Amino acid sequence: MSVINNSLLIKLLSFILLLIFWLIIASILNIETLPSPLDVFFKLQKDLSNGSLIYHLSITLYRVLVSFLLAMFIGVAIGILMGNNKKIDNILDSWNIIFLNIPALVLIILSYVWFGLTELAAIIAVSLNKIPNVIVTIREGARAVNRDLLQVAEVYKVNKTKKFTLFYLPQLYPYLIASARGGIALIWKIVLVVELLGRSNGIGFKLHEFFQFFDITSILAYTFAFVVIMVAIENFFFVPLDRMANKWRT
Amino acid sequence: MQNISINIEKKEFLNYENKIKPHIAIKNFNLEIAKGQFCSIIGPSGCGKTTLLKLIAGLDKAYTGSISFGKNKAVYNLNKAFMFQTPRLLPWLNVQQNVEVVLNKNQKKNEISKKFLSIMGLEKFLDYYPNKLSGGMQRRVALARSFATQPQLLILDEPFTSLDEPVANLLRKMLLELWVKQPTTIIFVTHDINEAIYLSDKIVFLSKPPSKVLKEISINTKRPRKMDNNIIQKIKNKILKENKSILKGEL
Numbered sequence: 001m002s003v004i005n006n007s008l009l010i011k012l013l014s015f016i017l018l019l020i021f022w023l024i025i026a027s028i029l030n031i032e033t034l035p036s037p038l039d040v041f042f043k044l045q046k047d048l049s050n051g052s053l054i055y056h057l058s059i060t061l062y063r064v065l066v067s068f069l070l071a072m073f074i075g076v077a078i079g080i081l082m083g084n085n086k087k088i089d090n091i092l093d094s095w096n097i098i099f100l101n102i103p104a105l106v107l108i109i110l111s112y113v114w115f116g117l118t119e120l121a122a123i124i125a126v127s128l129n130k131i132p133n134v135i136v137t138i139r140e141g142a143r144a145v146n147r148d149l150l151q152v153a154e155v156y157k158v159n160k161t162k163k164f165t166l167f168y169l170p171q172l173y174p175y176l177i178a179s180a181r182g183g184i185a186l187i188w189k190i191v192l193v194v195e196l197l198g199r200s201n202g203i204g205f206k207l208h209e210f211f212q213f214f215d216i217t218s219i220l221a222y223t224f225a226f227v228v229i230m231v232a233i234e235n236f237f238f239v240p241l242d243r244m245a246n247k248w249r250t
Numbered sequence: 251m252q253n254i255s256i257n258i259e260k261k262e263f264l265n266y267e268n269k270i271k272p273h274i275a276i277k278n279f280n281l282e283i284a285k286g287q288f289c290s291i292i293g294p295s296g297c298g299k300t301t302l303l304k305l306i307a308g309l310d311k312a313y314t315g316s317i318s319f320g321k322n323k324a325v326y327n328l329n330k331a332f333m334f335q336t337p338r339l340l341p342w343l344n345v346q347q348n349v350e351v352v353l354n355k356n357q358k359k360n361e362i363s364k365k366f367l368s369i370m371g372l373e374k375f376l377d378y379y380p381n382k383l384s385g386g387m388q389r390r391v392a393l394a395r396s397f398a399t400q401p402q403l404l405i406l407d408e409p410f411t412s413l414d415e416p417v418a419n420l421l422r423k424m425l426l427e428l429w430v431k432q433p434t435t436i437i438f439v440t441h442d443i444n445e446a447i448y449l450s451d452k453i454v455f456l457s458k459p460p461s462k463v464l465k466e467i468s469i470n471t472k473r474p475r476k477m478d479n480n481i482i483q484k485i486k487n488k489i490l491k492e493n494k495s496i497l498k499g500e501l
Contacts, residue, residue: 148338155307155332156352156399166351170342248342248379 035217044221052206053225060195060202061229063119064188067126071187072180074127075134080172082135083142100132104190108197117198126190133186134179141175173245181238188230252285254325254403254435258315260460261301275301276313277460283435283452290438290446293456294499299439300335302461303407306437307332319403331401333409337388339380339395346376349395366394369431370424386417393421397428406438410445419477422449426473443489443497447482448475453489458499465493465501 019037026036035043047053082089082096108125115121145168153163169176195204203226210218261276275298283289293299304310306317308326317325339348349363367373370390380388389409396404406425410418426449429436440446446453447469455464467489471481493501 148334148336149340151309152332152334152338152340152352154309155330158352159354162351166343167340170340173342245342248344248381 033214033216035220039217040220040224043217044225047218047221048225053222056201056203056206056222057225057229060188060191060204060226063122063126063191063195063202064184067123067130067191068180068184068187070123071127071130071134071183075131075179076138076172076176078131079135079138080142083139083145089139096132096135099128100136104129104193108190108194112198119199122191122194122199125194126187129190130183130187134183137175137179137182138172141172145171170245177238177242177245181234184230184233184238188226252320252402252435254283254285254317254319256281256283256302256306256315256317258302258305258313258317260315261298261305261313274460276305277462279315279462281454281463281466283437285435286433288429288436288438288449288451289454290440290450290452291454291456292440292443292446292497293461294458294497295441297456297459297499298461299456300407302456303332303405303437303439306403307405325403328402329399330403330405331396331399333389333392333396333404333406335408335411337380337385337392339388339391341380344377344379345372345383345391348380348391349398352395352399362398363394366398366428367391369428370394386413386421389413389421390424393425393428397432400432401434404434404436406436408439408441411441418445422477425449443486444477444482447485448477455493455496456499464496464499 022037026034044053078092082092107128111121111125111128115124149167149171150163152158153167158167191202192204192207195202196208199205203222206222207219210216210222256279258276258279260274260278262272262274264272279302291299291302301310305313306325307330316322319325319328340351343351345367346360346363349367350359353359353362364373364376367376370393372387372390372394375383375387380391383391392409396406410421413421422445438446438449443453450469453467453469455467456462457464469485471485475482489496495501
């Protein structure tokens with residue numbers, strides 16, 4: 001127990017240290033483009049109380065969630081197919097490599113041009129950026145699946161749903177969790193760019209607006225709020241999920 | 251009339267580098283196993299014993315011939331259990347779940363799994379994950395899993411190899427006890443002739459590949475037999491005297 005507490009304490013102290021550095025540098029320089037953490041904190045408080053931060057934050061989170069789920073669902077399905085079927089793998093592999101290497105910005109621009117400046121276009125652009133990554137990871141997992149365990153299911157005539165959820169899918173857990181964690185981090189960054197380029201709400205849109213007014217305090221306040229949410233998702237969703245899935249390894 | 255008849259004309263494996271000359275694993279293989287019989291199969295290493303079991307279990311359907319029970323009913327439809335060379339437990343399920351996972355929803359899962367795991371002496375380990383158990387205990391879970399489905403045919407593929415002799419002996423005893431409690435037809439592959447004599451009603455010797463039945467020998471000694479007993483040695487010596495190179499797959 002003391003080891004865990006210690007490491008938590010160290011993490012907390014190092015975070016506070018970062019804030020202190022920031023405070024010192026900001027007060028030495030004393031320029032408008034580097035506000036002190038206290039300014040940012042007050043700004044954050046103000047934006048929180050008038051509701052605008054919550055509004056834009058929830059819109060962005062909604063986009064992150066929808067494109068994340070879409071990308072994971074499609075990516076996992078195609079990844080499993082490619083990992084299990086050599087023919088499908090051969091057909092789709094070159095497509096995947098192309099999509100993997102198209103810059104995010106190009107996909108976003110094309111999506112807006114082809115589908116209009118709509119919510120759908122935004123979601124498609126973000127998902128398309130993530131799907132190839134999911135495919136690559138899950139395909140690797142599907143190739144590494146232990147056929148011996150599937151034979152057990154076959155001999156005992158375990159039904160298809162059970163075979164998939166209890167014999168097959170658990171073998172993919174490490175790959176699923178890896179791609180989900182990497183996915184959410186990549187997706188929220190792309191969502192901001194998508195919002196900046198073609199939406200009229202969300203964190204990305206607001207950052208663009210603040211940039212035009214050189215309102216660095218607001219930029220930092222919004223960024224901070226968003227990072228806090230994402231860290232919370234990592235710690236209160238992915239970490240417990242990972243622990244649950246790996247309980248048997250301990 | 252629930253005898254199992256195995257008639258395999260040919261089972262071959264295509265070699266990807268040499269497509270002209272496929273490897274013929276099994277040829278003209280004919281064997282009849284009576285209902286409730288404990289039948290052991292012995293053959294030299296690489297003679298296709300595991301291949302044969304996979305065909306019987308329906309895991310491999312690419313062969314010519316028929317494997318049936320009763321009046322030409324496909325063995326595939328039998329309720330089967332298979333104990334593999336390694337325990338093949340699901341590492342993410344605990345001991346009890348590993349047994350329950352192969353039961354269907356009409357069965358009283360909790361009751362049945364507990365019953366068979368207690369027979370195996372594992373009642374204190376129900377919520378353990380397999381990686382916390384010894385090799386012998388993992389095999390006991392696999393054995394419990396095999397019997398829990400109440401199979402009409404139980405196939406075992408060298409299930410007790412790589413265990414030390416006392417543990418292997420304990421498991422052989424447990425296997426026989428379960429079989430007495432819940433009779434079923436058993437096909438048991440081994441390379442250990444002592445083990446075969448100790449366990450079986452009938453021993454089938456296989457030839458070198460392409461594999462076929464060399465000889466069938468019935469063992470009529472009364473049970474319970476003793477593994478380190480003279481009787482087993484005597485039977486063994488007699489078999490080996492009459493058929494000198496039978497363990498090498500030749501007559």
